[in-house]
Amino acid sequence: MGSDLTESMPASLTKRTTQRRVSRQAAFPIFVTLLALNFTIFVANVWVFFPNQKHDGVVSVHGSQKKHHQHRPDPSAEALRQALYNTTDKIIPYDIVPKILHQSGSFRGVVHQLPSIPAGRRMIPNTSPKNGEPYVPLDAVNNWEYFLQAREREIKENQPLYLYNPMLLPLDDEVIDSTILDDLSISQNHAAYVGVYRVSNFANCHGPGKGVPSTYANFLGLALLDQELNVVKDPVSGEYLDAVIDINKQLWEVRWTPMRSRSFVKKPKQYMQDCQIFPARSGHGEKSHQLILLCNEYGTPVQLKLKRSSSALSNLDENKDQFISFVNMYGNELQLIAQQKPNMIVYSGKNLHYFNNKYRSFIEIWPGGPHEVASLDFTNYPYVDRESNTGFEKVELIKALKAEPNATFMTETDIHLFKNRAMLIKRDSGSTCCVKINWKTDNLEEERELLLGFSHRKTLSNPKRFKYSYVSRVYAFEPDPPFNIVARSGFFCLGFASDNEKEVSENEQVRGAANDHKMKLWKQEYEGCPRIHFVTGITEKYRDEETVIISYGVNDCYPRMIEVSKEFLMSLLKPL
DSSP: OOHHHHHTOGGGHHHHHHHHHHHHHHHHHHHHHHHHHHHHHHHHHHHHTSOOSOOOOOOSSOSOOOOOOOOOOOHHHHHHHHHHHSSSOSSOOTTHHHHHHHHHOOOEEEOOOOTTSOGGGTTOOBSSOOTTOOOBOTTGGGOHHHHHHHTTOSSGGGSOOEEEEEEEEEOOTTTBOHHHHGGGOOSSSOOOEEEEEEEESOOOTTOSOSOOOTTOOEEEEEEEEOTTSOBOBOTTTOOBSEEEEOHHHHHHHTTOOSSTTSOOOSSOOOOOOSEEEEEEOOTTOSSBOEEEEEETTEEEEEEEEETTOOSOSOTTGGGGGGOEEOOEEEOSSEEEEESSOOEEOSSSOSOOEEEEETTEEEEEEEESSSEEEEEOOTTSSOOOBTTTTBSGGGOEEEEOOSOOOOBSSOOHHHHOOBTTBOSBOSSOEEEEEEEEEEEOSSTTSOOEEEEEEEEEEEBOSSSGGGTTOEEEEEEEEOSSTTOOEEEEOOOBOOOOOOHHHHHHOSOGGGGSGGGGOEEEETTEEEEEEESOEEEEEEEEETTEEEEEEEEEEETTTEEEEEEEEHHHHHHTTOOO
């Protein structure tokens, strides 16, 4: 298959052959550099990651999230800088980030499973089923035929569910008001985050392009997590604090559709997927009094609480007739309440992400080409009305004025074309936004605060053999309008779960076929890259503003979260 590419472009054949030869020769220095750094990284890690404090017992959801640590250099960040910028290789491999992290060991990864999902909806081997249980072969997570057959089962309770595309909401009392935190208070265990997940009977564990099942359905997954990202148990009931909600079905049951004039459909449409929960802020107060659920372009104010919470039902009690108390499909302890029916936010589409600055709320519409942001007050419902074309006049659309900087390094798709055209879509789409970073490019520049986010591109549909591959980049922009972009990295991927994660995770998919489907571009397969990695969240680690947690889905099959230093991510942008 590879030879027909060069034959279709005879004028550039000699040049590209030379480029590939130079690339192979230049790959040796980067290998030697990484090998030489390995021992230094190992020794430094003993010091960097040795515990420097004891964790006191915390008995509620309260307590300041921010804790300033004395800055300690991250050896993996230095290794990354060496591999990116001190090399003769002009083409950086896409899997440079997972390679450096794997070699340095300076990260922590977690792969979740929601405990409330019953065994019958997972791929836990069951070769002697009883009482209507489904048959599950020993090799279920690697069995393609079983994968296709199981998702089409007539009995929904026997269709496997998959968990991916996670994000985290930090329960930070410097940002979120006690009226929200009190709803989630636990007497003994400490909830540090709310985990939000896409749950679906559709997955790409065996690679993309296998079609969508006729039974296709998406669900909302929620969990309270502690500081170590473990799902919290209720000390009263002993049950895990997680839930799965068929949000599309229940909105359909109350006859909600995005367009009022649209005739009512006979079965639920999957409008609400890849959901986020964030605290809306406005200039009227320092802390957020309102959580917002955002799924694609549809948002609604919500309350999330423990079912046994004795707090008032809502801070929007005057609109109780609009409330939708969602019934959990699985899980008994969490309660999600929509305080209004979902309403459109700004524009149709997806990959929209919330951030705030100086008590103003913004939605990032495009992370580049140019950077586009809309100012939107999420405390003022409804937001806009697409059908009557009202509300748009209140939305301030802001476009960056300065030209975007060049990427800090080049990868294969920057150098090679396919039939004289690029292999990636032309514009970055949003992945997640944002965390604060301190930026300084040289000793003469004064340090300033920027916001750092992730964006992504995917390969075009032609040629088909490269279709459905995703790459990411990080970018940094000014926190004030017009939000000019200051730096952009080259493209890279985030990797598969580590061996240790595979051993300890309760999610059986992490040990299955999803790890076999790697990204291939041209004639090269990138061992460290899933074909699909989709970043859906970034946040500062609880009580550690120098560490971030990146959340993403692996091949639309399992969720992964990794902790890395801000310094490591900033190394992709080449600051001092």
